[in-house]
Amino acid sequence: MSSSTISGFTVLPISYGHDATHYLYARAHAGSKKSPSSNALPDQRTLFLVNVPPDATERELIMLFKNSGTVERVLFDGDAAIEELDDDEDESDAEEQAEVLAEAEDSQPARKKRKLDAKNKKPVVIPLPSPPLRRLRETGRTAHVVFLDQSSLERALVPYSKPRPWPTSEEPSGLAHYIARYDAARPPLDIIRAHADSAMELFEYELRQTKQQSKYRKGEDIVDEDGFTLVTRGGAYGKNLGGGVGVASKKFQETGETTTRPKKAEKKEKKNFYAFQKAEKQRNDLLELKKNWEADKAKVEKLKAARKFKPY
Structure with a gap:
């Protein structure tokens, strides 16, 4: 790539190994004064990067611009608000x-x-x-590099004469990253x-x-704001919340009999559940098919016999 600037961005070639080259595009950050992030990203000291590698870490970007000056912090797009x-x-x-x-x-x-x-x-x-694993982001993400002074930003925007090697980090990358993951x-x-x-x-x-914070204590009745004792339904009798005094149901008060639950309906036998039931059903279906076949065959023969030859 011959041009050192494209649309106001400085082209920064980065070398991965011997034959792989990646290009970063950088320019000075220009934010709005009304933006809430203007204090976190000062215009005079912030470098805006485009096409950041998806596996780039904060430490690697700090080491990349170490020769330009002291980096105060690195913010990837979308990460600051989440943090x-x-x-x-x-x-x-x-x-x-x-x-x-x-x-x-x-x-x-x-x-x-x-x-x-x-x-x-x-x-x-x-x-x-x-284990320490690098965070993988989407391709083509952006980042902001905040320097300690303005002169560091000016040195970071100077084009490279040759591709600068990408700094190595302790976090595994490539295939080693997925094995560690x-x-x-x-x-x-x-x-x-x-x-x-x-x-x-x-x-x-x-x-x-x-449970310690609960206001319901065993042996104590719970009274609401209107002075009524809270009662919950339980079985044939009601009982006070927290208390031990039972409140009889209406049927027990009138007749002295407890409520009886209806008997459960008897379970019906399942059809075609056992193997012999399936075999018997298949045999009956086959006999029924044969019977219908013979009846249809007799009807066809009867229709053939009733036909007469009428050439005119």
Whole structure:
């Protein structure tokens, strides 16, 4: 490629090995002042890249532009918004969990707190092994490289005299990436067992915490805002929520008899379920076909005999 610029983009050739060349297209980032990302991507220090390799990592782009200057951060298109959203969700979940635990501790008497400290200690889920694997993106993606000063951006836009080699990284690439991904999806059985056991312990712990926060206490009647005792239906009798006093049904109060459930209808015998039933059905169908065939044959012979030759 002879031209060093195309439509305002500087062409940066990158060599993969000896005979493979990849082309990056770079220009200075020009954002809008009203855009919310203007603070994260300053115009004077941000390099906009097009046709970024799908398996490129942040470390590789930092090493690629290391000679131009210090890179402050690298943002791939679409990744920044996702990371901010995930961080917000994690913070909100942590706050909710802290509030739940605080309420649970306050609801327990002072004497029980000491005994339950060891029992209610929150278990930690043993994670499955996750080797460092590079993230594969779609082809033709873009990225923003933010430098520490403006002079670094100017040096990064200088065309290369010859293709610059793509920096190597610790994460496997190519076929090695898919082999490592295959091995990571099939961890040893003992590690899977430890992960499952720890996850069940965490589930049981959270279940105990929710039961401690429940307002329904055994032996205590639950009264709503209007002063009525909440009753739930259970079998032939009703029962108070949380209490032990039973409330009889209307039929029991009038007649003293409990409700009886209707008897289940007898199961009908299934047809063509056994082998001899299928064989017998096939034999009967065959006899019926033969009988119909003989009857049709007699009708045909009778029609033939009734015909007369009439040449005129």
